[in-house]
Amino acid sequence: MVDDPVALCPRHVILPIIFIPGIMGSRLRNRKNKVVWQPGTESWDEGWNALGLLFRGGQGKRRMIVGDTNEYFDPTFLEVAHQTDGGIWDRGWGGLLSSYLPFLNWLNDEYLVKLDNCLVMAKFQVWAFPYNWTASNLYSASKPINKEHGNLSDVVTRAIKDCEQLGQEIGREVLKPIILTHSMGGLVARAFTQILGHADMVHGVIHGVMPTHGAPELYKRIRGGFEGATSGVLGKNAHQVTATAGNCAGPLELAPNKWHRGVDGRRDWLSAVEPDGRRMSLPIADPYSEIYENEVDYWRLIVKEYLNPGGDPTGALAFKNFLLQLDDAKSFHDQLGPSGFHPNTRMFYGTGRQTRDRVDWTVALHRGPVPASGTYRGATVDPWWGDQWQTRLLGPSGDSDYIALLEMSGPNAAGDGTVHAGSGSQSGQMAEAVTDGLEHQAAFDSLSARTLTVEWLKEMVEEMLADA
The missing domain is CATH 3.40.50.1820 (Alpha/Beta hydrolase fold, catalytic domain)
Structure with a gap:
């Protein structure tokens, strides 16, 4: 009025x-x-x-x-x-x-x-x-x-x-x-x-x-x-x-980009599981070099x-x-x-x-020997079902071959x-x-x-x- x-x-x-x-x-x-x-x-x-x-x-x-x-x-x-x-x-x-x-x-x-x-x-x-x-x-x-x-x-x-x-x-x-x-x-x-x-x-x-x-x-x-x-x-x-x-x-x-922040203000928006169960969070500073340019790790773009x-x-x-x-x-x-x-x-x-304001990868299950250290690496194939991916991975020595079923988190914000x-x-x-x-x-x-x-x-x- x-x-x-x-x-x-x-x-x-x-x-x-x-x-x-x-x-x-x-x-x-x-x-x-x-x-x-x-x-x-x-x-x-x-x-x-x-x-x-x-x-x-x-x-x-x-x-x-x-x-x-x-x-x-x-x-x-x-x-x-x-x-x-x-x-x-x-x-x-x-x-x-x-x-x-x-x-x-x-x-x-x-x-x-x-x-x-x-x-x-x-x-x-x-x-x-x-x-x-x-x-x-x-x-x-x-x-x-x-x-x-x-x-x-x-x-x-x-x-x-x-x-x-x-x-x-x-x-x-x-x-x-x-x-x-x-x-x-x-x-x-x-x-x-x-x-x-x-x-x-x-x-x-x-x-x-x-x-x-x-x-x-x-x-x-x-x-x-x-x-x-x-x-x-x-x-x-x-x-x-x-x-x-x-x-x-x-x-x-x-x-x-490097100025991106989640709803909660966090810089890191991508997490992945290490072979020993620890979780790695990225980016620390630069998503281009840390995530997008990666050719090897299963969480690459x-x-x-x-x-x-x-x-x-x-x-x-x-x-x-x-x-x-x-x-x-x-x-x-x-x-x-x-x-x-x-x-x-x-x-x-x-x-x-x-x-999604972040993406979290977890290992739903695996078959074969689990490497004692290092990071999961390997070639990712199409989703197995829903937000799950079957991946053939290599351990840090390059010879401990096994299969993992990886899962990506859903929308969360x-x-x-x-x-x-x-x-x-x-x-x-x-x-x-x-x-x-x-x-x-x-x-x-x-x-x-x-x-x-x-x-x-x-x-x-x-x-x-x-x-x-």
């Missing part, structure tokens, strides 16, 4: 909003102009080809997302495939996963904003910036997304000009744009404003369910596969996910034989190429640092679903099913919990998240009007 007397102000505005989706939230095509990812497309050919991705094995998915067996990751291999039918579709909506459209349609409306004792009509004009989510988020923030469209800076500029033209037609002033993100899109936005130095182009940024400093769920999903519809794209088991996400810088940038089984079954060259993508991810994390946020940032995160609450709340920014059980991918379907987003957008409009 607003205090009386209240009247409509003679001053009304247009607010450009740039929405940046999360991983797998953009439809993509390859160099041959063939769409490889777009569920829900109306084109039979494109839909059939994208559907083919869902039913391929690891090497087949790798071929569509990364390239042929003699190719390794190239950020130009895929680009955004836009549907352009005029109107909102030309604002980038045509490059988005269709599940975002109900929210964008809902947000793209007129809102009343209080200014002193009068009400301002604020027209929210929503744009979208789909991008190649396999590439580094810094690459996505800086490079053109395809041959027809520009980069994020171009989209922000185009949104301003389009709104200015509309403003002249209907007699409204245009405010500075605001970026709104979902999940990994937040990393693209932070790269744009903080690394590339474009913070002055926008008034502020609102992040929804962003993996601020990474999420241990990424580790679990590379080792054990994705769930639900996502499993059809990046994979349902370690073979498939390693062959896809393990080769791409973008997904690797979702792994916990990457089983190198899975990276390119059709072209490099030993994984020797494939692992070297993985390290190149890991270097890009580490460089991106280092450039952002612990405080790489637009100065006017707001964030929301979920708390109503059990989510508050979150949204993918990003735990610690990754959303420990940012030093204005962060607010959404407690209605929102699910990560469908975060903007939550009424609480939508209401909070609009409240923050209105607050930012008030800020700009007060400063004018």
Whole structure:
């Protein structure tokens, strides 16, 4: 409620909003102009080809997302495939996963904003910036997304000009744009404003369910596969996910970085059992060298034989190429640092679903001699059942061969099913919990998240009007 007397102000505005989706939230095509990812497309050919991705094995998915067996990751291999039918579709909506459209349609409306004792009509004009989510988020923030469209800076500029033209037609002033993100899109936005130095182009940024400093769920999903519809794209088991996400810088940038903390503030998020029963906890300081670069121990992130089984079954060259993508991810994390946020940032995160903020390995059972000392080492195969892995291991002397059944802990902390609450709340920014059980991918379907987003957008409009 607003205090009386209240009247409509003679001053009304247009607010450009740039929405940046999360991983797998953009439809993509390859160099041959063939769409490889777009569920829900109306084109039979494109839909059939994208559907083919869902039913391929690891090497087949790798071929569509990364390239042929003699190719390794190239950020130009895929680009955004836009549907352009005029109107909102030309604002980038045509490059988005269709599940975002109900929210964008809902947000793209007129809102009343209080200014002193009068009400301002604020027209929210929503744009979208789909991008190649396999590439580094810094690459996505800086490079053109395809041959027809520009980069994020171009989209922000185009949104301003389009709104200015509309403003002249209907007699409204245009405010500075605001970026709104979902999940990994937040990393693209932070790269744009903080690394590339474009913070002055926008008034502020609102992040929804962003993996601020990474999420241990990424580790679990590379080792054990994705769930639900996502499993059809990046994979349902370690073979498939390693062959896809393990080769791409973008997904690797979702792994916990050295600033990651759990819900309880702990630095270490990965534990494993030593042969004598002691538990080892990592990282101590650097997850890249201590966890991700490890080629041997059973708790490693990457089983190198899975990276390119059709072209490099030993994984020797494939692992070297993985390290190149890991270097890009580490460089991106280092450039952002612990405080790489637009100065006017707001964030929301979920708390109503059990989510991993750590991963604990235990030995469920073993067969054969147990080595007296050293660490468990060996080649891990696919999950035996659920979150259990059967592994052939070698003792410290290399000759005490035995079989162990290893078990990975399940979700154990508050979150949204993918990003735990610690990754959303420990940012030093204005962060607010959404407690209605929102699910990560469908975060903007939550009424609480939508209401909070609009409240923050209105607050930012008030800020700009007060400063004018």
